[in-house]
Every structure is written in structure tokens, then in C-alpha cells.
Amino acid sequence: xxxxxxxxxxxxxxxxxxxxxxxxxxxxxxxxxxxxxxxxxxxxxxxxxxxxxxxxxxxxxxxxxxxxxxxxxxxxxxxxxxxxxxxxxxxxxxxxxxxxxxxxxxxxxxxx
Amino acid sequence: xxxxxxxxxxxxxxxxxxxxxxxxxxxxxxxxxxxxxxxxxxxxxxxxxxxxxxxxxxxxxxxxxxxxxxxxxxxxxxxxxxxxxxxxxxxxxxxxxxxxxxxxxxxxxxxxxxxxx
Numbered sequence: 001x002x003x004x005x006x007x008x009x010x011x012x013x014x015x016x017x018x019x020x021x022x023x024x025x026x027x028x029x030x031x032x033x034x035x036x037x038x039x040x041x042x043x044x045x046x047x048x049x050x051x052x053x054x055x056x057x058x059x060x061x062x063x064x065x066x067x068x069x070x071x072x073x074x075x076x077x078x079x080x081x082x083x084x085x086x087x088x089x090x091x092x093x094x095x096x097x098x099x100x101x102x103x104x105x106x107x108x109x110x111x112x
Numbered sequence: 113x114x115x116x117x118x119x120x121x122x123x124x125x126x127x128x129x130x131x132x133x134x135x136x137x138x139x140x141x142x143x144x145x146x147x148x149x150x151x152x153x154x155x156x157x158x159x160x161x162x163x164x165x166x167x168x169x170x171x172x173x174x175x176x177x178x179x180x181x182x183x184x185x186x187x188x189x190x191x192x193x194x195x196x197x198x199x200x201x202x203x204x205x206x207x208x209x210x211x212x213x214x215x216x217x218x219x220x221x222x223x224x225x226x227x228x229x
Contacts, residue, residue: 032216043118043205043220044156089155093216098144098209100218102155 002027004092006103013110019077021106023090026071030092034100035064035075038087047088048075080110115139116208118221126229127198133191133224135206141186142208146218147179150203162189186211196228 005024013019023033031052036044050057050064050073057064063076077084090103115138125131135145143164148156160170160181168181178200180192189208193200203225207218 034217036220041223041225043116043207043222045220046217049217098216098218099146099158099161100216104155105153107153 002101004090004101004103006090006106008106009104010107011109013080013108015080015082015110015112017080017110019080019084019108019110020074021088021090021108022072022074023092023103024070024072025092025101027092027094028071029094030101031095032093033064033066033073034091034093035062036089036091036102038089038105044089077108080108082110082112084108085110114210114219116206116219116221118206118224120224121222122225122227124227124229125196128195131193131196131226133193133204133206133226135189135191135208135221137187137208137210137219140208140219141211142189143186143211144209145183145189146207146209147181147189147191148205148207150205150223152203156205159191193226196226198228201226201228 034049035047037047038044048059048062061078066073088106091100093100117136119134145162147159150156159174160168162168162181162183164183170176183189205223207220
């Protein structure tokens with residue numbers, strides 16, 4: 001019940017295209033859903049996060065869509081650029097419970 | 113703001129030695145820090161939660177005598193891998209929660225690559 005399932009495992013998108021990564025969870029107590037970007041040899045960096053009181057959050061080219069009833073959330077990267085090539089992790093955390101449960105990761109490659 | 117620094121970034125040592133990794137919050141105080149382990153092409157696996165002034169809480173399956181954690185101040189937590197062996201080779205990452213919020217988001221360091229020969 002603590003798992004967060006992430007798909008796809010890898011993704012190739014052409015420059016300028018839209019990258020979409022999906023995550024699903026089981027624990028309805030989760031109330032914080034961040035996305036992290038990780039480059040090789042570096043730690044994860046927070047991209048964008050959402051709480052379940054909204055269905056969508058947008059920051060620049062990055063958008064989180066959240067479907068509470070389906071227990072799913074997704075990351076959309078608009079106008080994908082080669083510099084976006086990295087591994088993306090979704091995560092979730094229940095209230096007052098500071099641990100994060102991470103998804104398995106998606107390796108994104110944006111071709112020039 | 114919210115910078116977390118790890119040192120060293122890369123360490124190679126012989127089997128049987130102990131290695132200490134430092135995690136510092138540079139511009140904020142952190143009552144809670146986390147230690148993760150990441151194998152190549154895999155996700156982050158939480159090893160333990162470190163709280164300032166108290167004993168760390170280890171995740172199931174993580175040997176507390178093998179991975180010693182000390183959180184002696186509001187800006188520093190250390191992970192010591194004792195009697196390291198080749199199977200301990202991995203990428204170790206720490207994160208910290210700001211004291212003023214006590215909650216998400218976690219801010220991550222850039223990791224320490226540990227190679228045991």
C-alpha cells in the first residue's frame with residue numbers, strides 16, 4: 001500500500017514535443033506529491049509538487065495533473081528540450097509523515 | 113536558498129575500512145535529515161531518518177551497526193559505513209527538512225559515490 005508505481009521506465013521524445021510520465025498510488029492518506037529531476041551523479045532536485053486539493057499545477061513548462069478518484073498523477077513537460085534529458089521520480093507522502101515514497105523512475109531522453 | 117552539501121562527493125577505499133559521509137544544511141537548520149542509498153538505474157531507497165539530538169530510525173533491513181548515523185547539530189548529520197565491503201559500494205544521498213516548516217519539501221544533497229575495492 002506504500003508503493004508508488006511509475007511508468008514508463010524510459011521515454012524518448014523529440015525536441016519540442018510533450019513528455020508525459022505517469023504515477024499511481026494506493027494509499028489514500030498520501031497528501032503531498034512531488035516530482036524530482038535527477039541528472040547523472042547528482043542528487044534529486046524538486047521540480048514541482050501538488051497537494052490533492054487541486055487538480056492541476058503549472059510552473060513554466062512543467063505541469064502536474066492530479067486525479068484523486070483514480071489515485072493517479074502525471075508530469076507533463078511541454079516543449080521538451082535536450083537539457084530536460086534526465087531521470088524523473090514521482091513521490092508521495094502522507095500528512096505529518098515526513099518520509100517520501102519514491103516511484104521507480106523514468107529515464108527521459110529528448111532527441112535534438 | 114535551501115542548500116544541502118555532502119562531503120566527500122566521491123570516495124574510494126579498501127575493504128574493511130570505515131568511511132564517514134557528511135551532510136550539511138548550509139543556509140537553514142534541519143531537525144530531520146534522511147539518508148538514502150541508490151544503486152545504478154534504480155530508485156532511491158530510504159535507509160534511515162536522522163533527528164537532531166536523538167537516535168536515528170532505521171528502515172527494515174538496514175543494519176544500524178553497519179551504518180552509523182549521528183545528527184549532532186541542526187546543520188550536520190553524518191553517516192559512517194563501518195567495515196565497508198564491496199557490496200556497500202553505492203551512491204549515498206542525504207536530504208533535509210527545514211526546521212521552520214518541519215515538513216516537505218525535502219532538500220537533497222548531491223550525493224556521495226562510495227567505491228569499495
